[in-house]
Amino acid sequence: MNPKEQHLQDESVLIAARREKLKRWREELGVEPYGRRVEGLISLGEARAMFDQSAHEKYKAGHEAQKANPSAKVIDHRKRARVAGRCIQHRLMGKLVFMQIRDWSGDLQISLSKAAVDETAFKIASKLDYGDIVVAEGPVGATNTGEVCVWAERFEVHSKSLTPPPEKFHGLQDEELRYRQRYVDMYANPQTIQTFAARSQIVASIRKFMERRGYLEVETPMMQPIAGGAAARPFVTHHNAMDMELFLRVAPELYLKRLLVGGLPRVYEINRNFRNEGIDRQHNPEFTMLEAYEAFGDCWTMLELTESLVHEMARGRSDEATKRRSDEGVHSRPTLPFGELMVDYAKPFARISYGELFKKHFGFEMSDEKKVLEVAKRAHMENVEKLDHWLRVSALFDEHAEREIDPAKPTFVTDFPSAISPLTRPHEGKPELSYRWELFIAGMELANSYTELNDPDVQLAKFTEQLRGADEEVKRFRTLDEDFIHALRVGMPPAGGLGVGIDRLIMLMTNNLSIRDVILFPLMRGEKSET
RNA sequence: GAUCGCGUAGCUCAGCCGGUAGAGCAAGCGCCUUUUAAGCGCUAGGUCCUGGGUUCGAGUCCCAGCGCGAUCACCA
Structure with a gap:
């Protein structure tokens, strides 16, 4: 036996x-x-x-x-x-x-x-x-x-x-069993079903919010011949009848923009993206993102939208929590716990530019090439000599400057360097900066937005530049999306674009510190079939 | 991919310096008309993740593997 x-x-x-x-x-x-x-x-x-x-x-x-x-x-x-x-x-x-x-x-x-x-x-x-x-x-x-x-x-x-x-008092504690047998977790640990009910309600509220703002919900391909719109490694699959290599999408961006070209003024999609990268408390290989585009808007349009959206969702959750505690009205400040933090979602959220944040941490301007190189070397950064100045800035920023942000205060970091924002419109007269911001809450990158680049020639140049530096492995999945360039040549209105990590938003709204606790069936290694 | 931690009954967990495997819950059989993780009595339940090694003797020490978790790396 x-x-x-x-x-x-x-x-x-x-x-x-x-x-x-x-x-x-x-x-x-x-x-x-x-x-x-x-x-x-x-x-x-x-x-x-x-x-x-x-x-x-x-x-x-x-x-x-x-x-x-x-x-x-x-x-x-x-x-x-x-x-x-x-x-x-x-x-x-x-x-x-x-x-x-x-x-x-x-x-x-x-x-x-x-x-x-x-x-x-x-x-x-x-x-x-x-x-x-x-x-x-x-x-x-x-x-x-x-x-x-x-x-x-x-x-x-x-x-x-x-x-x-499972044991009736402690419930199902084993993390592995909780994820593999979610159906048991759901009845043994009532918190689980509450989290997913809340997730469902929040996503429904987001759809209502977007509808009120005049947005149409659309569904674009998840299987794509070219995986564009983000730099992540894609999953590869194959269509037998067409004998065709396909990629699971890393982002819907290039398709949603085609819809702006086609004439839809405001579009969004809430659906899965797939990134073949590492897994941790904030990353699952498949995750849900809200992506939205508004014709004739810009990144500031999207900033206001995001601020209102996140604020409204937090308000709903915080009011509900208050109501549960007592029936006497609700708090005026929407605050929600997240682990040890108490995050304050009152409007307006904090704003700071990428450059200011950099200077706050390092004490010098990020445009100071000498000092940046010096600090990068001291930080034992890999291939520091080969990197472009702005890539060094970005590496330093990600590793250090991000920590300057108060995790209990939602914070928009604005004016990202153009070098790390290939789909973003650069500042007039200051082409090294771009109209792009990211929203940070509790140390997580929650949203990313930019004023879209709609000049086909500049976009083509940026894509080509990006491909030049790519190695063989990357070239396999990141080929030039010529049809997208064609679409831009047909003419895309100026637009603001936005991506919001829905799983992370749910983590914040439901006080779950691991993304696996807000995904019904997080990816698990297959169980051994042998022995 | 790297490092660290964990893996013992269906579940939740003990198990000391290496010396015959433990509890609670759940299960089976009794008793009980107001219980709240009900209670009381009895019974049964184990490839201590897998495979090697050290040892008279390994759940315990060592090595390798598998799974999960955490941290880091990756994620413009």
């Missing part, structure tokens, strides 16, 4: 017990534990909200009175609910069963009295396993300890869980 079979056999003792139970339910009770459609269900949150204290007290008083005088009538004004959920706690107390069930909206207790349900239902309820999915119906009341619950009068199992569940 190989190790995997051995492992399965060990676990199968627990599975076998559940299978045995399943069999007994079918054969002895005539119950089919894999149910069908159920009408009229409400969420556990809705059911909890139906609790009526006075109806509950009247019913209880009536019940007590009936004990003393059996002919007394019990008035029951409690509202009835039909609910479904997964069992996450189960306690049997002789002729009473208490269980906690869970759905996306929260947890709710189901209480069963042997006297109130039929025999089969009570047998099932008393032998229920953690993980089973059940439907219960009855009045919404409370127990002696004040716990709101549905006092079930009907009770059915609608899905029998066969696998042993």
